[in-house]
Amino acid sequence: MNAKNVLVIYSGGLDSTVLLYHYKAQGCNVRALGVDYGQRHVVELEFARRNCEALDIPFTVADLRSLAALLPGSSQTSSDVEVPEGHYASESMKVTVVPNRNMIMLAVAAGHAIAHKCETVAFAAHNGDHAIYPDCRSEFVEQLGKALALCDWLPVTLDSPFVTWTKSEIVAYGAKLGVHFENTWSCYKGGRNGHCGKCGTCVERREAFALAGVPDPTYYTV
Amino acid sequence: MNAKNVLVIYSGGLDSTVLLYHYKAQGCNVRALGVDYGQRHVVELEFARRNCEALDIPFTVADLRSLAALLPGSSQTSSDVEVPEGHYASESMKVTVVPNRNMIMLAVAAGHAIAHKCETVAFAAHNGDHAIYPDCRSEFVEQLGKALALCDWLPVTLDSPFVTWTKSEIVAYGAKLGVHFENTWSCYKGGRNGHCGKCGTCVERREAFALAGVPDPTYYTV
Numbered sequence: 001m002n003a004k005n006v007l008v009i010y011s012g013g014l015d016s017t018v019l020l021y022h023y024k025a026q027g028c029n030v031r032a033l034g035v036d037y038g039q040r041h042v043v044e045l046e047f048a049r050r051n052c053e054a055l056d057i058p059f060t061v062a063d064l065r066s067l068a069a070l071l072p073g074s075s076q077t078s079s080d081v082e083v084p085e086g087h088y089a090s091e092s093m094k095v096t097v098v099p100n101r102n103m104i105m106l107a108v109a110a111g112h113a114i115a116h117k118c119e120t121v122a123f124a125a126h127n128g129d130h131a132i133y134p135d136c137r138s139e140f141v142e143q144l145g146k147a148l149a150l151c152d153w154l155p156v157t158l159d160s161p162f163v164t165w166t167k168s169e170i171v172a173y174g175a176k177l178g179v180h181f182e183n184t185w186s187c188y189k190g191g192r193n194g195h196c197g198k199c200g201t202c203v204e205r206r207e208a209f210a211l212a213g214v215p216d217p218t219y220y221t222v
Numbered sequence: 223m224n225a226k227n228v229l230v231i232y233s234g235g236l237d238s239t240v241l242l243y244h245y246k247a248q249g250c251n252v253r254a255l256g257v258d259y260g261q262r263h264v265v266e267l268e269f270a271r272r273n274c275e276a277l278d279i280p281f282t283v284a285d286l287r288s289l290a291a292l293l294p295g296s297s298q299t300s301s302d303v304e305v306p307e308g309h310y311a312s313e314s315m316k317v318t319v320v321p322n323r324n325m326i327m328l329a330v331a332a333g334h335a336i337a338h339k340c341e342t343v344a345f346a347a348h349n350g351d352h353a354i355y356p357d358c359r360s361e362f363v364e365q366l367g368k369a370l371a372l373c374d375w376l377p378v379t380l381d382s383p384f385v386t387w388t389k390s391e392i393v394a395y396g397a398k399l400g401v402h403f404e405n406t407w408s409c410y411k412g413g414r415n416g417h418c419g420k421c422g423t424c425v426e427r428r429e430a431f432a433l434a435g436v437p438d439p440t441y442y443t444v
Contacts, residue, residue, distance in 0.1 A: 066285035066288065070333065071334065099333040099334075106329075108292065111293045111322035112293065135373045148325075152321065
């Protein structure tokens with residue numbers, strides 16, 4: 001059987017880095033696509049580029065910064081909306097939602113996959129995302145997968161193996177795969193000196209390592 | 223009942239112009255979104271802007287030109303691929319396919335619709351598109367509609383009233399609505415002097431007026 005050709009949507013964050021290692025460990029031909037949608041934490045994409053180089057994976061960035069003006073109102077794309085502190089799954093995190101971000105990323109990724117003859121597009125949505133991001137729900141992913149199966153004459157398969165996992169399960173699995181967690185980025189504030197330790201994704205990250213019983217190599221400024 | 227808020231994906235072409243008039247005639251609150259994906263025929267978008275001004279419809283252009291490098295190989299986005307002549311529905315037209323173009327457009331449009339509180343996204347896929355564009359098939363549109371219903375906490379509805387219509391049916395309907403067909407653009411070659419009369423969309427356009435028995439006001443250079 002030929003190795004599967006997989007395009008991984010890759011942010012440089014913890015979850016998608018584990019996903020990248022996952023397909024590498026399975027012997028797949030892996031490509032990676034980063035998305036620059038004008039997020040504050042572009043430091044993520046620098047980690048992404050370095051990790052891909054280390055794993056010998058072709059990495060491309062889709063420049064969607066021009067969409068920020070069309071999709072206003074999120075703290076991820078508007079510098080005048082404050083990044084909230086507190087737990088990732090709380091109501092206050094809703095300001096971090098970029099309208100329809102995942103479908104846009106997946107649609108662009110599928111086009112790129114078709115152009116590069118990858119039959120699978122993979123992304124790292126996980127169980128902890130669901131509370132605030134409607135487009136991380138498994139029912140959304142399932143329906144979009146059916147649309148992707150019809151978007152070209154040859155079906156594109158959507159893989160999201162972590163969609164029912166907790167973040168601590170992803171950390172535990174990543175530890176088994178030998179992921180260099182210190183080279184992954186979660187913080188929404190994107191400071192160059194380290195993770196802020198206070199925003200929702202920092203809180204969630206710390207918690208995930210603690211729950212998984214895996215040493216957390218992250219440098220938090222607080 | 224409140225008027226429906228509709229975001230129309232609007233290219234300035236014949237079909238989407240009739241769609242714009244359709245929702246206006248129904249008394250909807252209409253917004254329009256053009257997509258600049260680096261297509262050759264940007265003259266379309268000039269028509270789009272003018273028609274929206276005349277109908278008092280807010281018009282925004284999504285700048286997706288940066289995606290051309292990610293989605294290579296189509297005559298619509300690569301200047302080194304020749305635009306084919308002949309019938310629109312023939313095999314040779316496959317070089318005009320931009321990988322996953324419709325899903326990308328619809329995903330961006332849905333994000334824009336959510337940001338502007340439009341509950342409906344509409345686009346003008348029609349029956350004649352199916353032979354060469356997999357993402358104009360009604361089964362694709364149906365599945366994507368189900369995904370759009372889940373992409374946000376409030377469902378986004380996908381409308382494509384022409385998906386089973388022929389182009390001549392759209393022309394006949396547009397004539398009833400008083401559409402100024404001379405202000406719509408179809409030609410894939412995008413010459414400023416007029417429609418080339420020979421590319422697939424010009425051939426299809428001419429045929430549609432003839433079949434509908436509607437006078438064709440288009441200036442064809444051949």
